[in-house]
Amino acid sequence: MHKLKPITPLGADTPRVDQIGTQTITEVVDQALASVAARDGRRDALQKVLPLILPGVGKTESQSDFTALWTGPDQWMISASHDQHELLAAELKQMVGDTASVVEQTDGWCRFDVSGAALCDLFERLSNVRLRTMAAGDVTRGTIEHLGAFLWRLDDDRVAVIAPRSSAASLHHALMAAAQSIA
């Protein structure tokens, strides 16, 4: 084990949790991410060697330790537990060989899970993504406060927001302000 101690996107030792009214905003740091982009004409070959179904537009698929999010034509983001799969990109590259390009994305992003009954009221103040019509498992790339972000509906009352890590503080401020607006 190396001696470099990680910090969270918000710059602390432990992830932040905020409760505002009925909404809970949780900084999530325990997920590894890697992008997988099929090489030219190799989508089917990629699907054969991957242990999970590659989802279609706006969808996610989960299997065993992995979840795949559609991010673009023949492109996906794979998410898995950081503790179990810190070297996720290397693991996936082993699996997919030359059927796909794999890039470590874990620390390119920050993630906040927002839960609570008024989820849709909160996000309609932040994004033009129509969260109300998204079912559990749907994911859409849109913008929040000028930041490109994935909105991934985990459940009726839970959403993951995945956005550029360097702007975690700005995103967190936006989430907090919107939560206060509807509290």
Add this chain to the structure above:
Amino acid sequence: MTQLNRLSGGLIDRSATLNFSFDGNSYQGHAGDTLASALLANGVRLMGRSFKYHRPRGVLTAGSEEPNALVELRSGGRQEPNTRATVAEIYDGLVANSQNRWPSLERDMMAINDRFSNFLSAGFYYKTFMWPKAFWEKLYEPIIRKAAGLGSLTGEDDPDVYDKGFLHCDLLVIGAGPAGLAAALTAGRAGAQVIIADEDFRLGGRLLMEAAPLSDMSGVEWVEQAQTELASSPNVRVMPRTTVFGAYDHGIYGAVERNADHLIAPETDKPRQTLWRIYSKRALVAAGAIERPIGFENNDRPGVMLAGATRAYANRYAVTPAQSVAVFANNDDAHQAARDLIAKGVEVPAVVDIRPDAPKIDGTEVLAGAQIVDTKGRLGLTSVTVRLADGQTRVIPCGALAMSGGWNPNLSLTCHQRGRPVWNEDIHAFVPGKDLPPGQCVAGAAMGEMSTHAALTSGAAKAVEALSDLGITVSPVVLPKAEDGPVSLTPFWHVSGAKRAWLDFQNDVTVKDVKLAHQENFTSVEHLKRYTTLGMATDQGKTSNMGALAVMAELTGKSIPDTGTTIFRPPYTPVSMGAFAGRAVGKEFHPTRLTPSHKWAEEQGAVFVEVGNWLRAQWFPQKGETHWRQSVDREVLATRSSVGICDVTTLGKIDVQGVDAAEFLNKIYANGFAKLPVGKVRYGLMLREDGVAYDDGTAARLAEDHFVVTTTTANAVLVYRNMEFARQCLWPDLDVQLISTTEAWAQYAVAGPNARRLLQKIVDPEFDISNEAFPFMSCGEITVCGGCRARLFRISFSGELAYEIAVPTRYGDALMREMMAAGEEFDVTPYGTEALGVMRIEKGHAAGNELNGTTTALNLGLGRMVSTKKDFVGSVLARREGMNTEDALNLVGLRPVDASKPVPAGGHLMGTLGPIDAAHDQGYVTSAAYSPILESAIGLGFVKSGFERIGEQLRLVNPLEGHEVLVEIVSPHFVDPEGEKLRA
């Protein structure tokens, strides 16, 4: 003061008495009152002064179209000017003040303007302030600026929060009068996603203002029933206090919801207003109609108001503007005002109707075929003078006059995309044309369907039609029976022969001004508007435009439709700047990006600079340093003598993979990349399509099919976007995959003679980073600090022996701390962007100042890098003759002959003799710094044929600031020109 003009009934809550003040006087009103209704109830008719002549003005309307009763609400940071008293809800503790007057509303010294009205006619500005020319800046402009505007701001920060958001619906219903409610009920019952928005705080529109029943219930009861149903429908969102102010592309509507304007202050952290962007599949405009005034002599006295407004005040607010109210009309609808007032016990001395066949009314005298020719009353109406049908005149004492020239459909939202309204001869008004914004339809009075019955049925029918378009099946709803009288009106715009008959009350435009505009050939409506200021400012001519263009039509002999209307533009009513800003205020104006070492740098007391959205450490002041130069000089000297560390995470990083990755980069860069060996880095230059250099950086080859491209911080997104465009559109057949990894890796430059020794303490021992094993321009994937995955690049921006080391961002903070600890024995120094800049100038590296959008590879001294053997972006146009001239600008170094002199950046270079002018320009300075190594100011710049002029002296001049420094042209590589240090 008692509420002497309060009537019985109405939709106010008499159990809730609210205290408020106007111009320092205390009054009482009730919940449900607007400021205007409460002031009228208290006998206050004078509420403002007109813009130009400062004429005393009272309330004209009962809605958002109000031109006169503009007030300042609240105080301190919450003070809001130009607020219409007719839509401002009162609350306990409301503070309101009149505006555009001095010293008081009753005694306004600026009313002197009225005496000079002959001089202040239309076009006054254009005619008066033209001469003498010298007077403009010192005299005219300050005077005009002082006189301009209506209300005032305190200059204090607004303490409130504003919000914004996004809504989606199948059908957006704009207006909750009978048409809007019928539409919303129809669509709601069909299960469609419906938003119904109304600017009023209470739904119902004109149904709140009228006394006529709907089937067996009152209009108000029907509204309440409808509202209950809509509120309980999960698919319907009812939005009172929400003004839909603009119709934009693709069915998007702008709306502002006033969440807390009716409260003394918003709850903590709750928004005062919310700006909504509504994405509608279909939109129904049910915005009603606006009554039009009649022009006659002195028709602007407080107490003269629209007939529909007097009805609204009487029926909804239980208020009369005076105990005696006369009526002046050209239509039957206005007679209802007389009936309603009489029913409420108000005296109506006469109804003056221009029509010879005007019907009679019980309880008052109808003066058929008569006209009002003058009024009296300095601060409020006391009488009207009527010219009877037989030519005799009669003076009728009254405290208020209800006038009506008919109604105009409220067209604004239907014309926001340049729709042209069409003339409807039946109602003598413009109605929406066929070129509505896509997805929009119109119902009710906004469509010219003026009866309540027509409003209800057209609202329901348009909802059915709109939803059918969307494939939603709709069952017809049962609608109540309502009045269905025809519009009975004789067009009448102004009483002829009047000296001053107001058309635009807010901007003081009279019939005479329109005549003057016509006389001076400003006959187009758009010219008329600009020449007279008609229809400008806060009300945008809602009550005035029609009258003025009817007068213009009369003068030109054209019909009204041939005369046309001016263009309608959003916003429909004023929107506060706070609402547009939303939460994006102060330091949250835009998102910021923090580097991985930000927290550590803050602990060191770093001074930060914004670079795009990034906050970068600019320098790290140490104890005793009082000037930034001391810190920067120290950082440079320490780095060049031992070792320094700088966070360079902000440079763009683009991961490029694929079978054709090398070929792709070969097409992107001006220089060759196909043969770059694995484990090596190469400096690369990118050109625009036009051959001008736009970004530089490095590409590291980590595997045969894997590169990492770095870009400048500023161009990270642009380069990525251009590469995606090239991948998807220019060479879609190449197998290339791209993704940004800028944020995924924390990257630090470690530079200086001791850089390797420091890194050898960080890099795990199995990786040999000696000069032999890891020479200049090497790269590799390694581990650090006992196994953490990392990347190492031996590249140098400073000109020193240098590396860039990267670890996953979460470990960046820890790596910085580890390196600082490991470097203690070398007196390691963190350095910021200033020292970075000084060192790159010393080394002669081009940066954004040199890649300024006008320079080529040749200019930059990189001409030999540009391949002539391959095709790449910019290759063809880079060969243009004009970009390859012999006297082209070349990047050179500049040193003052006298080392104590500065090198002013931005200065231009001239020969040592001769004139200083553009014709003799030899070049210009792009970057300048003080070099602590050379103990002299130095600069980089472009000089004509500069490469051949090393050693020549030039004058560096800045005529604007009076600089003139003698400089010598030198090599741009001030430090280590042979590159021995970076290869050590």
